[in-house]
Amino acid sequence: MPKSMGGHMGPQPLRDADNLLGLPHLCGADLTKVTLANQLYRAAIVILQLCFVLGCLVSIENPGRSWLWPLLALLVHETQDQPFIQWFSKLEAVYFDACAHGSSRDKRTKLLATSDLFSTLAIDCSGDHKHASWQPFRGEHGVVFPTAMEAEYPPLLCNRMAECVRQSAAHMGVFPSLQPRLKELLNLNLGHQTLRHEPLIPEYATVFQTDAPVQHESHKLLSAPFSQGHHSTEQPEGTQEHKSKRPRKEFKYGVWHTPEQFLTRAEAVVHPMDNESFLHEATKNAIKKVVRTDPLVLAKERLATVFNLRKLTNELKCQELALKDTMHPDVKRVHSVQEHPPFRARPQTAWLLGYGGCFPVEAGNSPGGVASGP
Numbered sequence: 001m002p003k004s005m006g007g008h009m010g011p012q013p014l015r016d017a018d019n020l021l022g023l024p025h026l027c028g029a030d031l032t033k034v035t036l037a038n039q040l041y042r043a044a045i046v047i048l049q050l051c052f053v054l055g056c057l058v059s060i061e062n063p064g065r066s067w068l069w070p071l072l073a074l075l076v077h078e079t080q081d082q083p084f085i086q087w088f089s090k091l092e093a094v095y096f097d098a099c100a101h102g103s104s105r106d107k108r109t110k111l112l113a114t115s116d117l118f119s120t121l122a123i124d125c126s127g128d129h130k131h132a133s134w135q136p137f138r139g140e141h142g143v144v145f146p147t148a149m150e151a152e153y154p155p156l157l158c159n160r161m162a163e164c165v166r167q168s169a170a171h172m173g174v175f176p177s178l179q180p181r182l183k184e185l186l187n188l189n190l191g192h193q194t195l196r197h198e199p200l201i202p203e204y205a206t207v208f209q210t211d212a213p214v215q216h217e218s219h220k221l222l223s224a225p226f227s228q229g230h231h232s233t234e235q236p237e238g239t240q241e242h243k244s245k246r247p248r249k250e251f252k253y254g255v256w257h258t259p260e261q262f263l264t265r266a267e268a269v270v271h272p273m274d275n276e277s278f279l280h281e282a283t284k285n286a287i288k289k290v291v292r293t294d295p296l297v298l299a300k301e302r303l304a305t306v307f308n309l310r311k312l313t314n315e316l317k318c319q320e321l322a323l324k325d326t327m328h329p330d331v332k333r334v335h336s337v338q339e340h341p342p343f344r345a346r347p348q349t350a351w352l353l354g355y356g357g358c359f360p361v362e363a364g365n366s367p368g369g370v371a372s373g374p
């Protein structure tokens with residue numbers, strides 16, 4: 001390192017091939033660093049074992065020449081857990097140059113991941129661009145090592161990895177989707193269709209992939225292969241059309257609907273404000289019950305339920321008094337000011353709130369007669 005930057009030698013190696021868990025002469029901060037890192041690696045092994053048991057997709061990332069790789073193999077071997085060691089040995093090593101995925105430097109990176117998960121990311125530097133320097137420089141807060149700047153994944157790599165995970169999940173029959181928020185559902189019920197809702201009709205009739213670019217007025221280019229450079233027009237794939245796993249080495253096109261196709265699909269669309277979807281299952285059952293039951297039988301059932309509720313009210317009142325007697329005097333005082341009816345009777349059977357208007361069932365109220373039929 002130049003004298004202008006302090007002249008020191010930069011970070012010294014803390015491990016070597018014979019001392020994967022740390023060089024013997026380490027002391028002070030270096031020893032602490034290595035000890036803590038080793039603890040972290042051991043914790044990673046425990047997490048890996050959990051992933052193995054649960055059948056998770058896994059991925060470990062480190063520079064291609066990192067000591068982590070032989071060390072990890074050593075720690076896995078130490079577990080003596082044969083099925084786990086076997087599983088670990090089948091993980092796939094994927095190497096790439098970070099610049100092939102949007103980074104400004106050609107950091108040689110290795111992923112050790114579930115087989116086939118990140119295979120499509122194995123791309124080398126195309127050699128047709130300049131790389132940012134690895135030379136340390138003086139920044140606002142002292143000397144900056146560009147290695148640290150390379151720790152953060154560039155957005156392009158994030159998107160590509162996310163897409164790989166999405167495809168692998170789809171292959172396993174898992175299709176992650178955002179739970180619609182209550183506000184959006186309410187909007188939908190008011191007839192306000194927004195971008196957050198599933199389209200009533202998918203934008204494309206079909207989506208297909210091909211090795212060569214195609215020009216057609218009914219086709220729209222959705223994504224191009226990685227090899228087309230950083231500016232390839234990658235977009236998230238449609239939710240419905242494309243669920244099979246494919247390596248992204250092809251052009252992807254969406255095919256517009258013909259007017260006839262669109263009309264046919266439009267006719268089959270279920271209205272998002274369909275009243276049927278408003279009613280809770282319990283309400284629907286209550287309506288069926290009220291409509292199908294003889295009014296006299298229904299009246300008797302209701303009366304019986306109300307009497308049962310009143311009986312329960314009296315029983316619970318006694319229990320409440322007994323409970324209050326066991327309370328601390330201060331707590332008891334508060335409770336005696338705020339009278340708690342044993343329960344605000346909520347009919348467990350929704351048909352009590354049936355036809356012919358409101359049916360008063362609050363505790364202590366007189367039933368006041370049975371509602372008459374419609």
Ligand SMILES: [Zn+2]
Nearest residue numbers: 099106125126
């Ligand atoms: Zn490069």
